[in-house]
Amino acid sequence: MTTLTLSRALNEGLRKALEDDPKVLIMGEDVGKLGGVFRVTDGLQKDFGEHRVVDTPLAESAIIGTAIGLALRGYRPVCEIQFDGFVFPAFDQIVSQLAKMRYRSLGKITLPVTVRIPCGGGIGAVEHHSESPEVLFAHVAGLRVVACANPSDAYTMIQQSVRSDDPVIFFEPKRRYWEKGEVDTAGPLAGAQPLDKARVVVEGTDVTLLGYGPSARSAIDAALAAREGGRSVEVIDLRTLAPLDMETIIASVRKTGRCVVVHEASVFAGLGAEIAARVTEACFYQLEAPVLRVGGFATPYPPSRLEEHYLPDLDRILDSVDRTFGY
Amino acid sequence: MTVSVDGATTSAPAEPIQLLTPEGERIEHRDYPIDLDAAAIRDMYRDLVLVRRIDNEAIALQRQGELGLWASLLGQEAAQVGSGRALRPDDMAFPTYREHGVAWCRGINPIQLLGLYRGVNHGGWDPEEHKFHLYTIVIGAQTLHATGYAMGIQRDGADEAVIAYFGDGATSQGDVNEAFVWASVFNAPVVFFCQNNQWAISEPLERQTRIPLYQRAHGFGFPGVQVDGNDVLACYAVTKKAMQAAREGQGPTLIEAFTYRMGAHTTTDDPTRYRVASDVEAWKLKDPIERVRAYLVRSGQAEPDFFAEVDAEAEKLGVSVREACRTLPDPPPMDIFTNVYTQPHAIVEAEREQFAAYLDSFTDSFTDTAAGTAAGTAAGTSLADAEGGAR
Numbered sequence: 001m002t003t004l005t006l007s008r009a010l011n012e013g014l015r016k017a018l019e020d021d022p023k024v025l026i027m028g029e030d031v032g033k034l035g036g037v038f039r040v041t042d043g044l045q046k047d048f049g050e051h052r053v054v055d056t057p058l059a060e061s062a063i064i065g066t067a068i069g070l071a072l073r074g075y076r077p078v079c080e081i082q083f084d085g086f087v088f089p090a091f092d093q094i095v096s097q098l099a100k101m102r103y104r105s106l107g108k109i110t111l112p113v114t115v116r117i118p119c120g121g122g123i124g125a126v127e128h129h130s131e132s133p134e135v136l137f138a139h140v141a142g143l144r145v146v147a148c149a150n151p152s153d154a155y156t157m158i159q160q161s162v163r164s165d166d167p168v169i170f171f172e173p174k175r176r177y178w179e180k181g182e183v184d185t186a187g188p189l190a191g192a193q194p195l196d197k198a199r200v201v202v203e204g205t206d207v208t209l210l211g212y213g214p215s216a217r218s219a220i221d222a223a224l225a226a227r228e229g230g231r232s233v234e235v236i237d238l239r240t241l242a243p244l245d246m247e248t249i250i251a252s253v254r255k256t257g258r259c260v261v262v263h264e265a266s267v268f269a270g271l272g273a274e275i276a277a278r279v280t281e282a283c284f285y286q287l288e289a290p291v292l293r294v295g296g297f298a299t300p301y302p303p304s305r306l307e308e309h310y311l312p313d314l315d316r317i318l319d320s321v322d323r324t325f326g327y
Numbered sequence: 328m329t330v331s332v333d334g335a336t337t338s339a340p341a342e343p344i345q346l347l348t349p350e351g352e353r354i355e356h357r358d359y360p361i362d363l364d365a366a367a368i369r370d371m372y373r374d375l376v377l378v379r380r381i382d383n384e385a386i387a388l389q390r391q392g393e394l395g396l397w398a399s400l401l402g403q404e405a406a407q408v409g410s411g412r413a414l415r416p417d418d419m420a421f422p423t424y425r426e427h428g429v430a431w432c433r434g435i436n437p438i439q440l441l442g443l444y445r446g447v448n449h450g451g452w453d454p455e456e457h458k459f460h461l462y463t464i465v466i467g468a469q470t471l472h473a474t475g476y477a478m479g480i481q482r483d484g485a486d487e488a489v490i491a492y493f494g495d496g497a498t499s500q501g502d503v504n505e506a507f508v509w510a511s512v513f514n515a516p517v518v519f520f521c522q523n524n525q526w527a528i529s530e531p532l533e534r535q536t537r538i539p540l541y542q543r544a545h546g547f548g549f550p551g552v553q554v555d556g557n558d559v560l561a562c563y564a565v566t567k568k569a570m571q572a573a574r575e576g577q578g579p580t581l582i583e584a585f586t587y588r589m590g591a592h593t594t595t596d597d598p599t600r601y602r603v604a605s606d607v608e609a610w611k612l613k614d615p616i617e618r619v620r621a622y623l624v625r626s627g628q629a630e631p632d633f634f635a636e637v638d639a640e641a642e643k644l645g646v647s648v649r650e651a652c653r654t655l656p657d658p659p660p661m662d663i664f665t666n667v668y669t670q671p672h673a674i675v676e677a678e679r680e681q682f683a684a685y686l687d688s689f690t691d692s693f694t695d696t697a698a699g700t701a702a703g704t705a706a707g708t709s710l711a712d713a714e715g716g717a718r
Contacts, residue, residue: 062505069475107666
């Protein structure tokens with residue numbers, strides 16, 4: 001076990017992926033000499049060369065579009081989109097091409113492309129640097145959408161994503177980049193939790209709290225605080241957003257009878273809405289309260305001096321947890 | 328060159344490369360010698376005629392309700408056959424949705440093109456087998472795929488090149504301009520082949536550009552050349568040279584094949600609303616097939632029997648395309664769920680099971696037809712009935 005920051009764990013995972021498969025490429029803006037604006041690709045160009053770690057022109061659509069072409073040629077590109085709010089110029093290539101080409105080709109084409117996107121707020125940034133666009137991708141058939149929440153998962157999930165023959169949209173919780181955790185860099189990847197499985201990170205009996213990406217940590221903090229108040233909160237880190245691991249979620253809610261979903265993205269038509277619908281259908285007779293959602297408002301992401309009010313913090317999460325006991 | 332405020336160019340653009348005049352006169356060009364003997368030119372004539380026949384047949388099939396849509400290549404046969412025949416077997420082509428002539432050159436069975444427009448699939452051929460990518464419908468998106476593929480060729484150190492097809496309308500797209508930037512700075516072995524047919528549905532060329540399109544290449548840092556798009560020999564020679572340059576590490580070239588879309592944008596379009604018949608009449612005189620025929624006759628490289636044989640072959644091809652199209656079976660309903668992912672996906676699998684159970688709940692079992700191979704149009708009809716009954 002080694003103690004790594006989440007950012008460093010991603011770096012080690014990418015290094016392993018580059019070592020394991022000569023077809024793996026990294027491409028994006030400032031990923032080479034600079035090592036990425038968050039240093040996730042630090043040192044990789046120096047060790048693997050400019051043909052495998054490619055500083056690209058500033059054109060997001062082209063980053064994805066040419067990655068598709070490279071994948072058609074047998075390569076396995078890992079694209080970095082510098083910030084969440086910059087992914088939209090690439091949206092057409094992701095939605096209309098990357099996601100659909102396998103279907104279009106009747107299975108003859110495989111596009112093993114990973115798109116890394118730092119996401120979420122809480123770093124005091126200017127506009128377009130704090131967004132949570134995951135549900136826009138989760139809605140698109142043909143993509144797998146995942147979010148890592150801690151250094152250990154960052155290390156394994158990025159490698160699993162690179163190995164996936166399906167395109168993966170990989171969300172990284174940017175305000176957690178510097179949080180440290182234990183990472184087993186010696187263990188075999190085969191033993192890791194599968195990419196399409198959620199994980200129960202805190203066991204509890206009274207209410208199920210679901211989080212992912214940056215909100216997984218918030219959910220754990222809320223569970224620890226609630227425990228002091230005598231409530232036993234079970235926390236699930238979703239990890240996979242598309243597909244959802246409903247099996248794990250349903251098993252938990254059938255046990256607890258209550259469910260709260262937390263995410264930074266706007267609650268309206270967010271992932272929580274889909275989860276609430278599915279939990280209601282599967283756990284109708286076990287539910288003691290409606291599934292509640294806590295997250296961003298139906299507004300654009302606010303200026304950073306207001307973001308602490310916008311982000312679902314400990315108090316707002318606990319407030320929602322409490323409300324499930326009021327029915 | 329300079330451009331004045333009103334958009335008029337102050338220096339005259341160069342004449343497009345032409346090796347065969349509309350009257351069928353052969354012109355030598357010192358930069359573009361051609362290596363085609365009489366048999367090869369006759370083969371190209373045959374390609375042009377057969378491709379036009381497929382196109383005619385497809386339009387008729389759409390009118391008869393056998394196809395949902397067709398995008399005619401009428402008038403663009405020379406640009407497509409000339410460039411298509413200039414490719415080596417291991418070169419890769421990235422088409423739009425109108426490249427039926429290039430598809431023909433790459434060995435795609437025409438019925439596979441019709442399958443897409445009939446709605447039985449989104450593209451049925453194997454792109455790697457034919458080195459011809461699937462049709463791309465979103466305008467210009469494929470130019471980036473072509474550029475990425477070319478970057479892969481660079482990494483493989485292979486002696487291959489890529490050709491990306493697009494139209495005049497696509498030159499306004501961000502993706503096409505991004506592809507130009509990338510191909511240029513990475514010196515990628517890709518040829519950008521723009522068929523300027525002067526119309527983007529109803530919008531004329533003037534709405535896309537103030538300068539001749541080929542001149543844009545200069546600003547991106549690579550050569551641009553304009554070719555008579557109705558001259559199959561010129562399109563062949565210019566493409567061949569650009570592909571060779573790409574293979575030799577000289578980077579991209581933009582070829583503007585100046586042509587004219589003689590038909591509608593697609594079978595749903597009505598060009599009488601936005602252009603005058605006299606323009607179309609003027610372009611009829613520049614027909615890409617007639618000039619090759621005139622040249623072959625005048626130079627004594629083909630006998631009357633040859634033309635009769637090609638016509639007979641075209642007629643036979645038309646009949647076989649028609650029959651094959653009419654008997655193309657509808658895919659079984661459960662095909663909806665196949666090939667979305669490489670590995671099982673929990674949501675898709677659950678919906679597949681639910682839908683199969685739903686279909687099985689009817690007296691006539693549709694999953695039986697899904698398992699079978701001879702579903703035919705009958706399955707489609709009975710499915711429609713079943714859905715009607717379920718409402």
